[in-house]
Amino acid sequence: QVQLVESGGGLVQPGGSLRLSCVASGRISTPYAMGWFRQTPGMNRDFVAGIKWTVGSIIYADSVKGRFTNSKDVAKNMVYLQMNSLKPEDTAVYYCAAAGSRSSYYDRQYEYWGQGIQVTVAA
Numbered sequence: 001q002v003q004l005v006e007s008g009g010g011l012v013q014p015g016g017s018l019r020l021s022c023v024a025s026g027r028i029s030t031p032y033a034m035g036w037f038r039q040t041p042g043m044n045r046d047f048v049a050g051i052k053w054t055v056g057s058i059i060y061a062d063s064v065k066g067r068f069t070n071s072k073d074v075a076k077n078m079v080y081l082q083m084n085s086l087k088p089e090d091t092a093v094y095y096c097a098a099a100g101s102r103s104s105y106y107d108r109q110y111e112y113w114g115q116g117i118q119v120t121v122a123a
Helices: 102-106
Strands: 002-007 010-012 018-026 033-039 046-052 058-060 068-073 078-083 092-099 117-121
Touching: 002 092, 018 033, 018 092, 018 117, 033 068, 033 078, 046 068, 046 078, 058 068
Parallel strands: 010 117
Antiparallel strands: 002 018, 018 078, 033 046, 033 092, 046 058, 068 078, 092 117
């Protein structure tokens, strides 16, 4: 089993910042990549950012480029999502995910998921 646990969500005013953290444990040695997705009620789960575990290259959804930064700490099996200049439309449940292979990464069919954490951007 693989467990992913997110932390760091909450309520923030527009223009503010939050940092999400995700720790991976269990039977996960070296994932191909880890990433972040988000979902609002009644909508599909959308890709936010993904980072390759070994080489460290990162991709972002257009909606968060220049505002969000995805990073990792391999020694701690953790990934982070620094979110700056937050907007009300960033309000969502954010999920940490792990991809076990190149195909699952590029197809965005991550195999492992956290429980999700709420981020609310409101005045």
